[in-house]
Amino acid sequence: MFNWNEIDTVLLDMDGTLLDLHFDNHFWLSLVPQELSQQRRISEDEAQRLVVKAYDSVAGTLDWYCLDYWEQQLGLDIMGLHRTLVERIQLRQDSMPFLDALAKAGKNRILVTNAHPKSLALKLEHTELASGLDAMISSHETGYPKEHPQFWQTLFDKFNLEPSRCLFIDDSEAILNAAKLAGVAHQLGIANPDSQKPLKTFNDFPAIDDYHLLLEDLLR
Incomplete structure (x- = not known):
């Protein structure tokens, strides 16, 4: 699905992408x-x-x-x-294996979330998510949601990122598109953000329902 040699940093949404949106x-x-x-x-x-x-x-x-x-x-x-x-705050069952594999492959893992800092702190308190990340940012720190182009520019500047070397993973097609317009080279949708609901259909981006599908290529 991706040429991992072209990706240095993986930008990851939280709710629905690493945590169950239920x-x-x-x-x-x-x-x-x-x-x-x-x-x-x-x-x-x-x-x-x-x-x-x-x-x-x-x-x-x-x-x-x-x-x-x-x-x-x-x-x-x-x-x-x-x-x-x-x-009810639960990690997706495939999140930590994927985050661990990213670390083994030498990829930088940055949580990129619209979640309010209070919500983010609560979710980090009740999961092991923080142990699988290298950095994190809430859009509330920037003054702009991920839907806004200024969020992405602030993100790139804060972490000295080259967007052409980034993969962004999110369960929202609108936000994936915002990242693409901002210059992020690679996007991936999550088709099953809520474990209690049917799969979502993505029209303009590739999407998966299990991170294990990426592990073989990632660790090759």
Whole structure:
């Protein structure tokens, strides 16, 4: 799938790419509406419509990923609610073998996430993910989400990266495209970000559902 001799650095999304997206989907699409329904004494269907409308209004912006923003908008203890579900924070079963193989192959491994620093810290606390990474950055540190070209320029400058020697892996086709437009030479989609949902279809990028498919070529 890739000529690994042309790749020095692998840029990796977190949620849905290294971690099972089921935690986030359950949190934002089930738990938050349930809590809002109880707090405002409205039906769960009405609460669901309210949160989806609120999410859609800031999709693709840094606010969409900001826990502080949602605490203010919804009047909920977002971090407190996160901690009630920590048992659902799970690494994909194929993530650590892939990260270990990247290290053996001499590749630099950088976590590139839109996750809010509070969410990132919680997920690192409850998984072994940090042990498989060389560096990490949250888009909140840059002031721009991964959807924005300035994020990528800040990333390249911060880590002194040559984008033509980078592979970026993400479960969002829109964000893969943003990376491509910013100059990242290689992209890969993840077709099964949520273990509880059907496979996704990628139209413009190659995609896999198991990192083990890459290991033979990587370690050759």
